[in-house]
Amino acid sequence: MDGDGVLRIGELSKRSGVSPELLRAWERRYGLLRPVRSTGGLRLYTPADVERVRVMRRHLSDGLAAAEAAALALRADADDQAAPTALRPDAVRDDLADALEGFDEPRAQAIFDRLLAVVTVETLLGDVVLPYLHELGDRWQRGDASVAQEHFASSIVRGRLLGLARGWGLGLGPTAVLACLPGEQHDLGLIAFGLALRARGWRIVYLGADSPIETVEEISRRRDPSLAVLSGVSGERLQPVVPQLRALAGRQRLAVGGAAAANGVLDDSGALALSGDPIAEAARVMALVGDGGEPS
Template sequence: MNLMEAASGYLQIGELSRRSGVSTELLRAWERRYGLLRPARSEGGFRLYSPQDERRVTVMRNHLERGLSAAQAARLTLEEAERRPDEAPALARGIESLRDALDALDETAAHTALDRLLSDFSVETVLGEVVLPYLHELGERWARGEASVADEHFASNLLRGRLLGLARGWDGGSGPRALLACAPGEQHDLALIVFGLVLRELGWRITFLGPDTPLDTLDDATRTLEPAAVVIAASSPERIAGDEVSLRKLARNAPLWIAGAGASSVVGKKTGARQLDGDPLGAAALVARAQRE
């Protein structure tokens, strides 16, 4: 493995552990006992884990969250990973149809592509393998000037509507409750909605306050609902860094997590908030596990 490959999504074990919330010891045990991870080697002999390894860790953790034993969870994870080559062409076709439809601003075709994907694959697969990669790609194309603001607005609004459609009833049941909100001034809520959908799949109830939520109103809602987790999304530090007093107050009333690219500046001892970095699928498993510990 050369440096270029190492730079393209491969992780050393410490980084994989940090992003997944699984200790390095447990990762090594899963690798040894179940063959769950198949690391390559760096030129210096370090193990390097691929995005597929990271995905298997997320799937394994989600099975454990559902109460399976480690051996059962590993068997299912590996079976699913092996089935994937058969599914890959259908998934690739679905992604292609969705991309073509969104690029053509064709709402009907985009919904048809999403209908097909959702009938053929699990919500988690559609979110993790289609929606998140599509949004990332759109962001990159937009930044390079290859997608217009109209393209971006059309795609993000259509997907947002669809995600909130999937979210219908996500506050039902008797599982632990998560209260989700974007930081004051923050409009980027797509990753937060995806996170809520995955947490819902893990049996949680979700209350979603959406974009631009003042911290004092979030605190009021926290007192009313007594959630097992409050998650605030912030795409840049200035959305959240100025109000450590409110964050501290919030963290006293419920376990507080801050997510998104703006999170790191305010987490830690000063506020009592914890950071959720990495992708929303892994983050949901991390919050679920923290609640059980």
């Protein structure tokens, strides 16, 4: 499925039939594509970009103006995720919820298998897994779901997500280091975020739950990533480490994700707050890092 790796502009040109100059022009003028950059500054495109260029061309040959065609191509992209027909996301979600809450691992795995055969990882995350995790969290807070159910479900989802994560350290794109704040055990959102970045061509170094800040510092020195992301669900986790974060943000582009980032605790720390859902934030990060480039 995402077996294809990233493409450089020449190859995208060949596959889409659009000259490199024009591809760059479309990017500059309409933001049609927003490729990740390699360490050397080369544009790296994903297979999804090939499709987007195709849509653009189709609209052009329908007689639309370039600006118009680009706008449509960009929107089509969003619609695409909203309408994978055949499968009704909420139905699948209910199905999954039912399986997980009945402690029925085989059935839950089967649902994942069936889904992955039809949709992209991103759709899986955005339409099924993340909404389900939210729902489960809410129900747990209301006392409608037991700790047992929450534990069981998390374990299975974690296993599947980590399975999808295989090989996410590989490739040419920019590198992101991902870790949970000290004391934080909720890692599923962070893994989802990593998968979303991966789908856009990034390389991921994943440290997991409850990581001391020094840990992130060490990796930053060794791998010089384009971005380090710390994640946490509660502000209490964040408060005590803000000074450390400020120091780290001095030498390393830094972001904090999850609900912990929501209330302006980070305001003058130099770290970016990513309090939205993982997929949206991955898209945002793309834009920022793409624009800003690397601070040497």
